[in-house]
Amino acid sequence: MTQWIKACKTDDIPDEDVIRFDHDNKTYALYRKDDQFFATDGLCTHESVHLADGLVMDYTIECPKHNGRFDYRTGAAKGAPVCINLKTYPTKIENDDLFIELA
Amino acid sequence: MRIVIIGAGECGVRASLALREQGFDGAIDLVNGEAHIPYERPPLSKPSADGVALKPIGGTDRLLEDRIALHSDSIALSIDRDAREVALSNHERLPYDKLLIATGARPRPLVLNGNDVPQARYLRSYDDAKALYDVISPDFRLTILGGGFIGLEIAAEARKYGAIVTLIESAPRILGRAVPASLAAKIEARHRMAGVTFHIGKAIASVSAARMITLEDGTEIPSDVVLAGIGSLPNIELAQKAELTIGNGIAVNGMLQTSDPAIYAAGDCCSFPHPLYDNKHIRIESWRAAQEQGDHAAKAMLGSTDAYQAVPWFWSDQYDLTLQIAGLAMDATEEIERKIDEQASILFHLAADGRLLAASGLGIGNSIARDIRFAEMLIAKRAKPDKTFLADPAFKLKSLLSSAV
Numbered sequence: 387m388t389q390w391i392k393a394c395k396t397d398d399i400p401d402e403d404v405i406r407f408d409h410d411n412k413t414y415a416l417y418r419k420d421d422q423f424f425a426t427d428g429l430c431t432h433e434s435v436h437l438a439d440g441l442v443m444d445y446t447i448e449c450p451k452h453n454g455r456f457d458y459r460t461g462a463a464k465g466a467p468v469c470i471n472l473k474t475y476p477t478k479i480e481n482d483d484l485f486i487e488l489a
Numbered sequence: 490m491r492i493v494i495i496g497a498g499e500c501g502v503r504a505s506l507a508l509r510e511q512g513f514d515g516a517i518d519l520v521n522g523e524a525h526i527p528y529e530r531p532p533l534s535k536p537s538a539d540g541v542a543l544k545p546i547g548g549t550d551r552l553l554e555d556r557i558a559l560h561s562d563s564i565a566l567s568i569d570r571d572a573r574e575v576a577l578s579n580h581e582r583l584p585y586d587k588l589l590i591a592t593g594a595r596p597r598p599l600v601l602n603g604n605d606v607p608q609a610r611y612l613r614s615y616d617d618a619k620a621l622y623d624v625i626s627p628d629f630r631l632t633i634l635g636g637g638f639i640g641l642e643i644a645a646e647a648r649k650y651g652a653i654v655t656l657i658e659s660a661p662r663i664l665g666r667a668v669p670a671s672l673a674a675k676i677e678a679r680h681r682m683a684g685v686t687f688h689i690g691k692a693i694a695s696v697s698a699a700r701m702i703t704l705e706d707g708t709e710i711p712s713d714v715v716l717a718g719i720g721s722l723p724n725i726e727l728a729q730k731a732e733l734t735i736g737n738g739i740a741v742n743g744m745l746q747t748s749d750p751a752i753y754a755a756g757d758c759c760s761f762p763h764p765l766y767d768n769k770h771i772r773i774e775s776w777r778a779a780q781e782q783g784d785h786a787a788k789a790m791l792g793s794t795d796a797y798q799a800v801p802w803f804w805s806d807q808y809d810l811t812l813q814i815a816g817l818a819m820d821a822t823e824e825i826e827r828k829i830d831e832q833a834s835i836l837f838h839l840a841a842d843g844r845l846l847a848a849s850g851l852g853i854g855n856s857i858a859r860d861i862r863f864a865e866m867l868i869a870k871r872a873k874p875d876k877t878f879l880a881d882p883a884f885k886l887k888s889l890l891s892s893a894v
Contacts, residue, residue, distance in 0.1 A: 435855070439854070439855035439858055439859070440855075440858070441858075441859055441862050441863075448862070450855040450858030450859065450862070451804075451855070452776075452777070452804075453802075453862075465510075466503050466506070466547075466780050466784065467529075467546075469547050469551065470548070
C-alpha cells in the first residue's frame with residue numbers, strides 16, 4: 387500500500403536546492419529545479435550522510451561528506467565513491483503543497 | 490592491450506574501475522599487497538559502534554563483475570621495463586602494455602637516537618586498526634605520538650571508549666603542516682574538553698621496553714600502547730629500482746606519466762605539477778586525490794592528454810567536528826574569515842593579487858561543507874572574489890560562480 391504524504395509548501399524549497407523531510411522515522415531529501423519537484427531517500431548510500439546538507443547542481447545532488455553524486459531524478463549513482471543508487475519517490479503538487487508517495 | 494596496476498588501495502582500485510567505465514575491454518591485473526579484499530581506509534581510524542569495518546571499495550563483487558584479475562597477498566618485486574613485465578612475490582610474472590604504480594605511502598617509522606622503536610605501533614591497514622581498537626577499553630593508556638590527522642582522529646575515538654589518551658607533539662602546535670593555527674587551536678580545545686592530555690612542543694627522550702615514555706623534560710608517561718602518527722613516506726622503492734625519475738615521490742607529468750612513457754604513477758606515491766599552483770611539483774596524501782588520480786591515470790593510459798588539475802581537498806572528522814580544506818594555502822598573503830555560526834567558520838586564503846588559493850573550514854557536522862565546495866569551485870576558476878562577500882555569511886557564494894572569471 388502506498389500513500390501520498392504532505393511534505394512541505396512548494397516555496398519551502400528554493401530553486402535548484404534541496405531540503406530535508408523526516409517522516410515516520412525515515413529521512414528524505416526534496417529537490418526543486420525550474421518548478422519541477424523530486425524526492426529521494428535522505429541519506430547517501432555510501433556512508434549515510436544527510437544529502438540535504440549537500441550541493442545541488444542542475445540535476446545532481448552531491449553528498450557533503452565525500453562528494454558522492456546522484457541524479458536526483460532517477461537516483462542513479464554517478465561515480466566514485468558511490469556505487470549504490472538512491473531510491474526515488476513520486477511527487478505531486480496540490481494547492482502549493484508538495485506530496486510524496488511512500489510505501 | 491594489457492594493463493597492470495600495482496597497489497590495490499583507493500587509487501589503484503578506482504583506476505581499475507575507471508578503465509572499465511571508459512570502455513576498456515582488455516586484461517586488467519591488480520596487485521594487492523594485502524590478503525583482504527581491497528577496502529576503504531578512511532573508516533579505519535573511525536570505527537563504528539560495531540568496531541572496525543572492512544568496507545570493500547565499490548562493493549564486494551565489483552572487481553569480479555568488472556573482470557579485474559586481483560592478485561592478493563603478493564607484492565611487486567621488480568619491473569622489467571625492456572620486457573614490460575612485473576615480477577610478483579608469488580613468482581607470477583605479469584606482462585603489461587601500460588603500467589600504473591599506485592603503491593601509496595607508509596607510516597614514517599619512529600626513530601629515536603638513530604634506533605627504530607619496536608614498541609611503536611602504526612595505523613595503516615585494517616589489521617592495524619583491528620589490533621588497536623580491539624584492545625582499547627576504559628582506563629587503557631593510549632599514548633599517541635604526533636598531532637596530525639591520524640593521531641587526532643584516533644585520540645577522539647579512543648576517548649569514546651573511555652581510554653586514557655595522551656598526545657605528544659614535538660612541534661610548537663598540532664596540525665602545523667596543513668591547518669591554520671586558529672582552527673588547530675579550536676580542535677585542540679575540543680580534545681582537551683574531551684579529556685585528552687597534551688604535551689606540545691615536547692620531544693621524546695626514550696621509550697622503555699615496558700612502554701614508559703620519557704620526555705626530554707623528564708616527564709614520564711606510562712602506556713599500554715604507543716601509537717606513532719608522525720607522517721608518511723611515499724612507497725617509491727619499486728620505481729627507484731626500475732630507475733624511474735624520483736623527486737619527493739615518483740615524478741610524473743600532468744598526465745601522471747613517469748619518465749617511462751608506458752608507466753604511470755598516481756596517488757600518495759607520486760609528485761605531479763599542479764597548474765593551479767605555478768606547476769610546482771606537489772605530492773598529496775588524500776583520499777579524494779587518490780580517487781581522482783586513479784581515474785585520471787586510467788583515462789591517460791587510454792590516450793587522454795588532459796593535465797590533472799583537481800583542487801586538492803582534505804577532510805577530518807573528530808568528535809562532532811568536521812574539518813574540510815580545499816586548495817593549498819602555501820602562497821597566501823591574506824586570510825578572510827567567514828563566521829557561519831557560533832561554532833563554524835571558514836578561512837579564505839588569498840594571494841597578493843586577490844586570487845582565492847584555499848579555504849579551510851571547521852564546524853559541527855556538515856555546517857561548512859557547502860561553502861567549502863563553492864570555494865573549491867572558485868579556486869578551480871582562479872577567481873578573485875570580493876572580500877566583503879566572502880566575509881558575509883548571509884551572502885550566497887553560489888552566486889559568485891556564474892560571475893567568476
